[in-house]
Amino acid sequence: MAENHPLIEARQQEVIADFAVFDDWMDKYEHLIELGKDIPTIDEARKTDSHLIKGCQSRVWLAADSAADGNVHFTADSDAIITKGLVGLMVQVLSDAPARAIAEADLHFLDAIGLHQHLSPTRSNGLASMVQQMRLYAAALAARQA
Amino acid sequence: MANSSLPDRIRRDFPILEREVHGKPLVYLDNAASAQKPLAVIEGQREYLSNYHANIHRGAHQLAQLATEAFEGGRRKVAEHIGAPNAAEVIFTAGSTDAVNLVAQSWGRANLSQGDVVLVTRMEHHANIVPWQMICEAVGAKVEPVNVHEDGTLDLGDFHAALERFSPKMVAFVHASNTLGTINPVADLCRAASDAGALTLVDGSQALPHLTIDVKAIGCDFYVATAHKAYGPTGIGFLWGRRAILEAMPPWRGGGEMIQSVSFDGTTYNTLPHKFEAGTPHISGGIAFGLAIDWMRGVGVETIAAHERSLVAYAHNALETLKGVRIIGTAPEKVGVVSLVVDGIHPYDLGTLMDGQGVAVRTGHHCTEPLMHHLGLESGTLRMSFAAYTTPREIDVAAAALARALAMLR
Numbered sequence: 225m226a227e228n229h230p231l232i233e234a235r236q237q238e239v240i241a242d243f244a245v246f247d248d249w250m251d252k253y254e255h256l257i258e259l260g261k262d263i264p265t266i267d268e269a270r271k272t273d274s275h276l277i278k279g280c281q282s283r284v285w286l287a288a289d290s291a292a293d294g295n296v297h298f299t300a301d302s303d304a305i306i307t308k309g310l311v312g313l314m315v316q317v318l319s320d321a322p323a324r325a326i327a328e329a330d331l332h333f334l335d336a337i338g339l340h341q342h343l344s345p346t347r348s349n350g351l352a353s354m355v356q357q358m359r360l361y362a363a364a365l366a367a368r369q370a
Numbered sequence: 371m372a373n374s375s376l377p378d379r380i381r382r383d384f385p386i387l388e389r390e391v392h393g394k395p396l397v398y399l400d401n402a403a404s405a406q407k408p409l410a411v412i413e414g415q416r417e418y419l420s421n422y423h424a425n426i427h428r429g430a431h432q433l434a435q436l437a438t439e440a441f442e443g444g445r446r447k448v449a450e451h452i453g454a455p456n457a458a459e460v461i462f463t464a465g466s467t468d469a470v471n472l473v474a475q476s477w478g479r480a481n482l483s484q485g486d487v488v489l490v491t492r493m494e495h496h497a498n499i500v501p502w503q504m505i506c507e508a509v510g511a512k513v514e515p516v517n518v519h520e521d522g523t524l525d526l527g528d529f530h531a532a533l534e535r536f537s538p539k540m541v542a543f544v545h546a547s548n549t550l551g552t553i554n555p556v557a558d559l560c561r562a563a564s565d566a567g568a569l570t571l572v573d574g575s576q577a578l579p580h581l582t583i584d585v586k587a588i589g590c591d592f593y594v595a596t597a598h599k600a601y602g603p604t605g606i607g608f609l610w611g612r613r614a615i616l617e618a619m620p621p622w623r624g625g626g627e628m629i630q631s632v633s634f635d636g637t638t639y640n641t642l643p644h645k646f647e648a649g650t651p652h653i654s655g656g657i658a659f660g661l662a663i664d665w666m667r668g669v670g671v672e673t674i675a676a677h678e679r680s681l682v683a684y685a686h687n688a689l690e691t692l693k694g695v696r697i698i699g700t701a702p703e704k705v706g707v708v709s710l711v712v713d714g715i716h717p718y719d720l721g722t723l724m725d726g727q728g729v730a731v732r733t734g735h736h737c738t739e740p741l742m743h744h745l746g747l748e749s750g751t752l753r754m755s756f757a758a759y760t761t762p763r764e765i766d767v768a769a770a771a772l773a774r775a776l777a778m779l780r
Contacts, residue, residue: 249392249726254778257719281734281750282718303749304716305779306723 229325235317236333243337252338256309263312265301277353282307284350288361294369295320296362300354310342310351318358323369326362331355376677377761380669383408384759394728397764397771402548402707402755403732404598405579407662411602414661415654426653427627427644441653444660445643451663452574452593453584454610458642461609461616462656466575467497469594469609470542472646473571474501476622477615482539484510489538489568491516491524491554492744493547496737498573502542514538518744522550522699529559533566541568545577545588549736549753550699551682551707553581560589569615575599575607579757580678580705582671585610597655601757602662606655609646616642623648666758674758678706681756681765688769692776698751706756709736715779717752723775724752729768 228236246252266275270287277284282304289297298319302308317333318326334340342351381387384406389396398406418440424433426441442457449457463469482488488502492515502513516532517525524543533541541563546553560570571592577583579600585593592615596607611619621628621639625648630638639645666674685708689695698709711717721733735742735750742750754768 250723250774250778253723253726257778282716304718306719307716 228330229321229328231321232317232325232329236331236336239313239317239333240336253306256313256339257305258309259312260302260305260307260309263308263315264299265308266299270299271301277350277357282350284311284354286311286354286357288358290323290365291320294322296323296326296358296365298358302350307342307351310339311354314351314355314358318362323362323366327359327366329359376669376673377759380408381759381761383410383665385409385412387759391728391730392726397729397767399754399756399760399764399768400730400732401579401757401760402576402599402736402753404604405601405757406759407603408601408665410661410665411658415603415658418654418657423653425650437653440660441651441656444656444658447660447663448608449610451583451667452595452610453586455586456613459610459613459616461611461643461646462651463594463607463609464605464652465596465598465607466495466573466594467501467596469607470498470571470573471501472609472622473592473594473611474505476619476646477569478502478505478540479509480618480620482506482509482511486511487536487538488513489516489532489536489541489563490514491529491543492518493522493524493550493552493738493741494542494544495548495573495575496739497575498542498544498571499740502540511539515740516543518550518741520745521701522547522552523701524552524554524559526555530562533562533568537566538563538568540571541566542571543573545572545574545583546580546705546707547699547738547741548576548707549709549738549741549751550701551576551704551709552699552701553577553703553705556588556590564589576705576707579666580671580675582675591615597659597662600662601665602659603652603655606652606659608659613642616646619646621645621648625649627651669758677758678756678760679704681706681760681762682708684762685754685756685765685769688765689772692769692773694776695772698745698747706760707753708755709751709753711747711749711751712776715776716749718749719779720752720772720775723778724768724771727767727771727774729771731768 266285271285275285275287282302284302286300291297298315300311300315302311386406422433422436424437426438445460446457449460517528563570569591572590574595578595591612593610598604628640628648630640694712696711717733732753
């Protein structure tokens with residue numbers, strides 16, 4: 225994968241720094257729960273089936289909009305608070321960035337903060353499918369922009 | 371507790387119970403999904419693979435003979451354990467799911483037609499719903515569900531009414547529910563279904579590890595179960611069927627082992643049980659399944675059952691004291707399964723935070739989506755499930771982990 229867009233790389237470094245203070249598993253999750261409570265979420269009116277990403281257990285909604293400057297704006301939500309924290313981190317890293325940068329992003333930060341297992345399909349929390357949807361949307365937009 | 375000495379006696383048989391997760395001692399309460407394996411099962415598979423592996427049946431050499439004897443020995447142990455009149459009536463399958471599919475595709479294709487009904491219950495695992503839906507869709511028949519009460523017991527009034535209303539050709543139901551723990555009155559249900567002219571299939575996946583099973587006393591026509599929930603390996607289970615019914619059923623899968631002779635003018639099929647076992651079977655699985663049954667019988671199925679009954683009562687008491695916890699499934703007769711919800715909190719969050727404390731539980735719909743819809747539990751439940759080696763102390767640890775998770779989420 226190509227080198228990350230500086231914006232996306234800088235945001236990932238920021239998240240990694242935020243999590244660096246926690247060495248205990250439970251402290252990390254406590255932080256994630258706080259993030260989940262604070263993160264701006266998707267408009268209730270847009271929490272429809274067309275924005276629903278079917279995970280096995282927790283439901284995840286994702287809405288993508290192309291902004292006037294050509295960037296992609298994401299909002300997302302989940303009915304499980306830990307998933308919501310993770311979803312929020314993804315939005316924090318990928319939203320309001322150029323389409324091509326999102327489509328090609330190397331999301332190494334989950335590994336670095338020790339939460340990569342949540343991207344595994346066996347977790348069935350909808351996060352992996354959400355990331356895939358974000359990339360697909362961005363790739364389609366990038367193709368139109370080209 | 372009456373049987374708290376049982377885990378002391380047997381925990382050393384299970385090496386995996388010594389390990390840690392996330393730096394905490396493992397508390398494994400996901401036994402309804404899959405039980406851990408005793409050394410006898412682990413070593414038995416290793417011994418077969420190291421010393422006498424060969425393809426079974428028809429081989430002229432010594433290893434083939436040893437492997438065949440051990441595999442068929444596994445079949446005899448299963449037959450004896452479930453009270454089957456004859457080992458030839460025990461068909462090895464890949465598991466319960468595979469066994470239900472076998473009956474649906476073989477018996478169903480030959481016997482179901484337009485307008486027929488297969489009666490199931492709303493507490494079935496998807497494995498006892500979807501195979502019936504598939505065959506019913508193919509032949510124009512229909513799957514109808516029997517209701518379940520709020521407490522997780524089967525609505526017997528609805529069961530009898532459905533028998534009358536639909537005159538089903540097949541009635542299929544769980545012996546014990548994987549989500550609620552409910553033990554169904556299987557002998558009564560089979561008698562009523564037979565009187566109404568239906569065949570019966572009992573899904574014993576959750577009964578085999580916990581209860582004494584006697585297919586003659588139950589009076590069913592088919593009984594299915596899987597090995598891995600009963601201390602055996604994955605990838606092997608069985609279908610037991612009444613001999614006359616199995617004899618009349620056409621083979622489902624074709625290939626090696628299931629034939630008597632093959633020619634382009636016509637192929638003749640092997641006798642039971644081989645007629646339904648196309649291809650090389652899971653040989654080490656069949657052998658180790660027998661060893662798992664030996665292990666359970668050595669400990670005593672009634673001893674295990676009594677221990678788990680006391681664990682369920684202990685867990686209900688320990689969990690009910692936690693604020694907001696609602697136990698789902700309070701049938702008077704339960705296997706070692708305790709499902710719960712906490713209003714306003716997603717089970718997935720609870721399960722994740724309990725995992726962080728070393729406690730393995732399962733969350734979600736447990737492959738019983740229709741039941742979760744019926745009970746209005748769209749996010750599913752958190753389920754703790756017990757085995758012979760589970761201790762009251764582990765339930766205390768799980769309750770404390772749940773309390774901590776709740777404190778973090780509120």
